[in-house]
Structures are given as C-alpha cells and as structure tokens.
Amino acid sequence: xxxxxxxxxxALPSQALEVSDAPTxxxxxxxxxxxxxxxxxxxxxxxxxxxxKDTPYKNTFGGESMLLFEVELQRYFFQRFGSAGxxxxxxxxEKYADTLTEEGEAAEEKxxxxxxPLKLNALYKFDYxxxxxxxxxxxxxKLGLIYMPWWSNKGDSxxxxxxxxxxxxxxxxxxxxxxxxxxxxxxxxxxRDFDTDLGVNHSYxxxxxxYAEVNNFGGPGLVLSSRHWMFGLALDY
Numbered sequence: 001x002x003x004x005x006x007x008x009x010x011a012l013p014s015q016a017l018e019v020s021d022a023p024t025x026x027x028x029x030x031x032x033x034x035x036x037x038x039x040x041x042x043x044x045x046x047x048x049x050x051x052x053k054d055t056p057y058k059n060t061f062g063g064e065s066m067l068l069f070e071v072e073l074q075r076y077f078f079q080r081f082g083s084a085g086x087x088x089x090x091x092x093x094e095k096y097a098d099t100l101t102e103e104g105e106a107a108e109e110k111x112x113x114x115x116x117p118l119k120l121n122a123l124y125k126f127d128y129x130x131x132x133x134x135x136x137x138x139x140x141x142k143l144g145l146i147y148m149p150w151w152s153n154k155g156d157s158x159x160x161x162x163x164x165x166x167x168x169x170x171x172x173x174x175x176x177x178x179x180x181x182x183x184x185x186x187x188x189x190x191x192r193d194f195d196t197d198l199g200v201n202h203s204y205x206x207x208x209x210x211y212a213e214v215n216n217f218g219g220p221g222l223v224l225s226s227r228h229w230m231f232g233l234a235l236d237y
Contacts, residue, residue: 038232040067066093142176178208
C-alpha cells in the first residue's frame, strides 16, 4: 500500500510538468492547410485608366461596388513560429445596369460586367500566440500574383465595342492584411468534437483588406485594380 502511494506521488511532478507545458488551446490533430470562404465589395478602378476622357464605369453602373465571392485553399509548409504556406483562390463578381440608347433612355437589354479573379498567394499567419497562450486574434498577411479574366455582356451575348469583343484577361499583384478570431475559445469541447468528427482543427471568423494592382503591370488597357474589404469563415484541416 505504501509503495503504491509513493509511486503515485512520484508520478505527480511529471504530470504537472505536462499540464504546465501544454498550450492553452486544446490539442488537435495535425494541420495541413485551410479553406476560406469570403464575401466583399469589389469596385474596379476602371475610370482611372490613363487617357480616358470620361468615367465609363461610373456612368454605366453608378460607381457602385460589385459583390465579390471567393474561395481559397491553403497549404502550410511551416508551422513553428506561426504558419506559412501557399494559397490559391478563385472568385466571381458581376454587375448589371440598364443599357442606354443614343437618346439616353433605358433599353430592354441589360449591360453586365463580370470578372473571375484568380490568385496565387504566399501567406503567413501569426497563430503561435493563439495556440500557445490562448490569444484568440490571429493577424496575417498575403502577397501574390493575380490573373483576372473579364467580359462584358449586352443582353445574352458578349458586347462588341468599336469592332472589338469586350472580353480578356489582366495580370497584376495584390497585398492582403487581415485578422482572424479563433472561434475555438468560445466552445472548446465543440471544437474538439468538430476535429474528431470532421477533421477540422480550428475555425475562424476574419476580416481582410486587399490592395490590388491589376493593370498588366502598368500596361495600357482596362484597369481592374481595387482596394477592398472581404469578410468570411476559415477552417483549418
């Protein structure tokens, strides 16, 4: 009996050490990447194109933003002091307006501008404090290459302007800064079950701001650059 008590007491220091060394956020299965789903307002800077004598985007769409939807897949290659990796995203936005006749009256046909932004980003997330000390805010940054196919419809067909089809693709780059709120801290037990049942390590709500220059790196033609906010949900897996 005495030997059993001594053995139990001898085990206590090592157990206490394990508890004190454990991160504040409960342990989860290994992470390999993340998926993000986000929405925001995208307003292309078409009217800033050099040489324009008018404001075609404002004249047609009233200067209002387009609703942009994006999905991003990320893969982590470094997970020591934060997480770093690569991400690829695809999005879609469209804007409709009345087609105006030469007399300035609204025609039956609608004019539409549609864009499909594709991005390849290098990313870094400072999530060390969240996992180690329980700080629920995770700041992050992304820097990457953008290719944006676009087209303009008039009615059901692609618009033709001065003998040229109104469609194409523009290259550029973008810088994104954001912050995520780690939802695990609100309900740790549910977060563990989410991991066990679905393989989702952590979940976040986030907001991010993007500075994008999409003008073929300063070349002539359509300017699809923007400065916009996005909001969404992110899941680590």
